[in-house]
Every structure is written in C-alpha cells, then in structure tokens.
Amino acid sequence: MIIEKLEQALLSTISKLTSENKSKQNITFSRFSDVSSNISFLLAPVLKNSPANIADKIIKDFHSDDITNIKSLNGGFLNFTFTENALKNELMEILSNSNYGKKTANGKRVNIEFISANPTGPLVLVNARAGFTGMLLSNIMQFAGYETDKEYYVNDSGNQIGMFGMSILYHISNNCPDEFPENGYRGLYIKDIAETIKSESGTLDWNNENIKKCSDRGIEYILKWQKKSLNEFGIEFDNWTYESNIRKSGFIDRTIDLFKEKGLLEEKDNAVFFRSSGIYDDKDRVIIKSDGTYSYLLPDTAYHFNKIERGYDIIIDILGPDHHGYINRLRSAVHTINEKIEIRVLIAQLITLLKNGEKFEMSKRQGDFITFDELKENIDIDVLKFIFLMRKMSQPINFDIEEAKKQTMDNPVYYVQYAHARICSVFDKAGVKKCPNSIDEKIFTIPEARELILKMMEYPYIIYSIAQTFEIQKVGVYLTELAGLLHKFYHNHRIISDNVDDMNNKITLLWGVRKIISNGLKMMNIKPKTRMENNEV
C-alpha cells in the first residue's frame, strides 16, 4: 500500500536528521493535498529548530517514486501529492487483492464476550446494540490480524435461577405459597413455559426438586428463543459457556485458592472479602456471602480464569449500562489472576426508544422491555444495525422509531446502499460482467476520481484505528463519506459512453469503490443491495 511506502520513505529521511524514534502514524489524509504530515512540528523540540526549517530539510532530502510534489505549508506541514501512476497501482491492488488491507495474523488471540443475557427472559433492545457491536468489533479485530472468538456466557446458576424456577412452578403447582414470589418473573412467557411443562408432566408439587425441574426446562426454552432471535438479527457466537459448567469445573476453588495464596482474602462479618481496593477498585468486595453462597463476582472471576486458561491474550467484555460500577472489581480480579492479560471492559450505553418524541411503549406482553421480536416487527434490521453502529458506544441513543420509518429515504444506510446499488445498476446497463481491469492513470486528473481513490485508500487505516480504540462508529461514518463521493462522481461524470476506453476506465474505478463499500457493509454484517426496491412506507 502506497501509504506504507510513503511512511517508510519519510522515516528514512528523518532518520538522517535524528535518531529519535517517531514511530507514530503521522500521515493523514488532507484537504490541502493528497496526504500530509505534521512530523516537523513533532521534531521541532527535539531538533531545537523551527518546524518550517525542518520541513525544508526533509523536502530537500526526501525521495519517493510515488510522490510528484511535496511542499511545506502553514509553518511546516508537509503536503504530499501522489503520482497518478501510484494511485493507479493502488487501485489495481484494491481490485486484485481479495482481502485488500487485511493484516496477516499476528498470533494474538482475542475473546470477545457480549450480550450474555440471563436465560430468564427474551433478548431486549440494549442486547441488540451489544450484539451488533460485538459482531462488528470481532470482524474488525480479525481484519487487523487478531484471531477472535465470540462468546456468550449463560448465567444458569445462582439466585435468579431459583427465582425463575419458582416463578414458573407457581403457575402449575397446587400447594404453592399464597403470594407470588417477591421479585419473581412476571412476563407472560413465564405462563407459557409453565403450560408447556404442565402438558409434559402434569401438575407439580411445590418442592426444591420441582423448582429445579422448572428452571432447567425454562432455561432450555429461553435459550432456544434467544438463539432464534440472535439468528434473526444476524448475531453469531463461536462459544457458549455455561456458568453451571464453570461451577462444576473447579475454577471457583482454584480462584479462592489463588486469592488466598496472594493474601487477598479477608473474613469479616461472616463473609469473605476480596481485597480489590489496592488494585483497581476503591473498596473490597464480598465474594462469599455470610449465608455461604457466592456473590456474582466469584463465579464471574472463575469464568475469566477459565478464559485466561484457554490462552487468550486480550479479553473484551461488552456490558450493559448498569454494569458501570462492576468494571474495576472485575479488572482487579483479572489482574490478580494474570497481570499480563489485557482486559477491556466496554459499556454499550442505554437506548431510549421514542415514538414521535414520546417514550415508546411496546405491548405489555413481555413486561417493560422491548424485545427482539417486537423490534423485528417494527423496523428493518439493517436500518437498526446501521443506526446503532453509527453511534459511539459510550453515547446513549435516543432513537425515534417513527422517524426511522418515515425518513427511510434519507436514512444513512440507504444513502450507502444506494451508492452500491447505483454502481451495480450501471454495470448492468453497460453489460459488464467482469472488471475490465484496464485503467489509464489519466483518470486521476479528474478531481472526483482522485477523491475516490484517496478515500478508498483510507479504508484499512480506519479499521486498524478502530482495532486500537474501539471507536466502532467510524465504519459507518466512513462509508457515508465514501458513498457521498461516489454520488458526486456519478452525478458529474457519465460512465456509459461510446468511448470504450473512457468507459472501461471509469468502470474499473467504480469496481474498486463497490468493493470497498461492500467490504465495509459486510464488516457491519449488512448485506449490500444490488438494487433499491421501493419501500411501502
């Protein structure tokens, strides 16, 4: 890639001026030329010289076959202009390399866990955001050279599960308590599950065995439902890990032993505390409660122990917005197990669904939450994906469902899809089945063509930067920009013409654009459209 080559050339020029290693990515796409660098400003303090002077020295010494012009502007910004031949070569690489920009494997393994909703109810709105985000992030990390596993953790043990079992059994037991369990599950689906069990096993007595029976059968029912929802939303996992298996596997004892060994356990008020306060946390945390049961942290730590033992270098957890206070104690725990492991806990922020500016209440059938099933009925999933993924995950979203429907035409996802479909449509019209792969470099004297190839070149760097910063919204923003340039080119330059050479040049260029748009959409798990259908809205 010519950006890489330029970086190399620049570094080698600089190395003659100073031994100081400036290994930062200093090349940026610029509105003053093709690309620019602020390196002279960064070197100024080191070389004790003005940026303008340093820029002049660099220019004097700099050589690259790809660069036709280099100049210093505004006190020392270096501005490079590529030769048309270099741009042509880049386009050919985009066309010939089926994985343009994809990095070779770096040997690092990433575990990315997301959603992990309790198996006590259907998936809801915020799970969709975490799900889309997890899928995208996983694709991005793969592109950037990591080996990734997407993981779903099933919390099928603990208090909530007992409560879940009781809530079900309550409906099909003769001798249950007078009162429905406090904090029990009240969704209508609970009754459905109860009816199913009743049809299988008849009425059941109220005892622990039957509570367990109900929770087991209930979990099975819910997981099936959740998996169906995930499938409909295009969210896939490589691993499903069950808390019950973690509990059986001995990792809990090993966690306790390890913490004890490190002197990080303390008994107080009949409970056992993990001394997390000195690590990342601001206070110590209970791991075994005074009644002898575990708090959530202990099995979850054991689970992370298990992940670490499976050999991951980086562990990413995408959690819901109510887990804010949990991050530091988890980091403390992971750090205690193995301080070399990089753990990144991300929070997918709250989504408020609105309808005409008012908080949207869906049917009360499942309680107060908006389920995947209800979402699917109300909105196109690809639209939802794009809108969710265009926001940075730290930003809460107010999402007006009516507006998304009503403004379908102006929805950013359609803007991008239309660019893709437009290219397909032109190719169709021109009867092109294969890329002509012939391009005269003179096409890059057309400003819009130049903008397009430069934007295409940026694609891999957008993805690499997301792999570092997790700012997933950049993909959608980038695609919108690329689509905008395509629309502009299309509008100003007729593609189909009697001049076969000219036509082939443009088709070759657009072939590249289509490929990048398609790659970007696929990264987001959105299917590129080959034609736009009229939506009845």
Place this chain on the structure above:
RNA sequence: GCGCCCAUAGCUCAGUUGGAUAGAGCAACGGAUUUCUAAUCCGUAGGCCACAGGUUCGAAUCCUGUUGGGCGUACCA
C-alpha cells in the same frame, strides 16, 4: 458525599495518541431531472464547540475549577 461517562448548528449526531478554514444528515430556503434509478447533486442560511482559567508554536480535543445532565456507588445479578 465519592467514582465514571457526557455537554459541538433548531434536531440527531460525527470530529482525541493536540494540527492548518469545526463537518454530515434532518428540518428551512433557492437551484439542477422527461437520467447510467433525483433514494441523487449544487448553493444559501444556521456555531463564543456549556462556562472560566491553565499548558502549548497550536486546544472542540490535554489539565484544573464551575454549571447542567446520565449512570454507578449491594453480602443484586
């Protein structure tokens, strides 16, 4: 009280390892079309980047303080 996140155009939001004139879409106004699908393009208007200091050659971006909002602060999960 303490901790974390946030505050950018009328609205929804982009814009951070500090960079050159702060952007897009919607909404408003004006133009382009009997098209390679106008689901598009071009233009006008709209900003004290919450406020006040500081660091720097340079700040929406970093630091401190203030104001306003969200979340967390369980022997819940």
